[in-house]
Amino acid sequence: MNAAKVLEDLKRRFPNEPEYHQAVEEVLGTIEEEYNKHPEFDKVNLIERLCIPDRVYQFRVTWMDDKGNIQTNMGYRVQHNNAIGPYKGGIRFHSSVNLGILKFLAFEQTFKNSLTTLPMGGGKGGSDFSPRGKSNAEVMRFCQAFMLELWRHIGPETDVPAGDIGVGGREVGYMFGMYKKLTREFSGVLTGKGREFGGSLIRPEATGYGNIYFLLEMLKTRNIDIKGKTCLVSGSGNVAQYTVEKLIQLGAKVVTMSDSDGYIYDPDGIDREKLDYIMELKNLYRGRIREYAEKYGCKYVAGARPWNEKADIALPSATQNEINGDDAKALVANGVFAVSEGANMPSTPEAIRVFQDAKILYAPGKAANAGGVSVSGLEMTQNSIKLSWSQEEVDEKLKSIMKNIHEACVKYGTEPDGYINYVKGANVAGFMKVANAMMAQGIV
DSSP: OOOHHHHHHHHHOOOOHHHHHHHHHHHHHHHHHHHTHHHHHHTTHHHHHHOOEEEEEEEEEEEEEETEEEEEEEEEEEEESSSSEEEEEEEEOTTTTTHHHHHHHHHHHHHHHHTTTSSSSSSEEEESSTTTOOOHHHHHHHHHHHHHHGGGGGGTTTTTEEOOOTOOOHHHHHHHHHHHHHHHHOOSSSOOOGGTOOOOHHHHHHHHHHHHHHHHHHHHHHTTTOOOOOEEEEOOSHHHHHHHHHHTTOOOOOEEETTTTEEEOOTTTOOHHHHHHHHIIIIOOOOHHHHHHHTTTTTEEEEEOOGGGGSSEEESSSSSTOBBBBHHHHHHHHHOEEEESSSSSBBOOOHHHHHTTTOOEEEHHHHHHHHHHHHHHHHHHHHTTTTOOHHHHHHHHHHHHHHHHHHHHHHHHBOOTOOOOOOHHHHHHHHHHHHHHHTTTTOO
């Protein structure tokens, strides 16, 4: 395989999808050496078959707002690869959603799911509909209209969507209700469901908690204790909230959180009471993070991200490409020695190079934030056996999965000088499992 040639061809065939190209380039660059040890892969053009989704569904979603006006949005589902299990991946409702972003997410999801050791393929879906500023009734009507098209293409053994940006328990509940009505069956087709109807304990916390469990494994390689360390967290949604919760439990000091309008810097640290306020502000009132600064009298920086503040650890937990090369240089200059990604692909290629050149601990999202989909997989298992596990059981399984992912990264990513390249480790480990499954199943 010539990675540059494969990428060039994909760019020609699928123009105007920069995030998809970026995700493919990052993976191909790290697996090229391993791939070329297997001439049998090249013989069956495995790399191209792995980069291009199995299928993509696009559809119009028509719904009525509270004023009686008819609105239209686009809906998508990208079913990327099901070599090791049913397609699995979130649904994102955000104005930025387009096909290129969902293809990047589905591609990443394939390797992330492979790393979890659970039988899940990769997929992703969503819409350019934004729940922000919409009433519950509008969100419900949109979710029902979205599912009216999507239900034909998903199922507990086919494709099991979950939540993502803009899709929390409320949206999953509305979609599940519509799926159930259309199919006349109660099945484990969506994950992130309410506890009353098949959801798993720890699911809301899983991505944030899992990221910290992975971070702890990384810190162990350098005998560093997280207690007392200053942490920068971006975002203030589900992932960021539970990242901060776990950091507080472990005695770390979190000084920043953010949203799309700007970030807060609280030098005293965000404690349990302050986090409760943020959770209420964001989950109940859907307010803005600047209200925290007004309430607690701390610094608020509009239109910026928190990467210029001094700290020990950075945990980007908002969205893709939120750390660029200059941000990465600022983090390293300010003493950050570990970056663990709660979001999907939050660091640009330039930023990743800066982190790796500085030899700091850097964990890519496909490894560090795999906790969310891991517990989604555990929810699928609980639905299949018609049982639910205790909080302790699920948390133990989550810790074990994150430890296994870390071990796989170390196995494939340790370089001759002893530095662990977690990007390479995660990509090669995830790729080899999917590739071997594809080889075993023939040309399909």
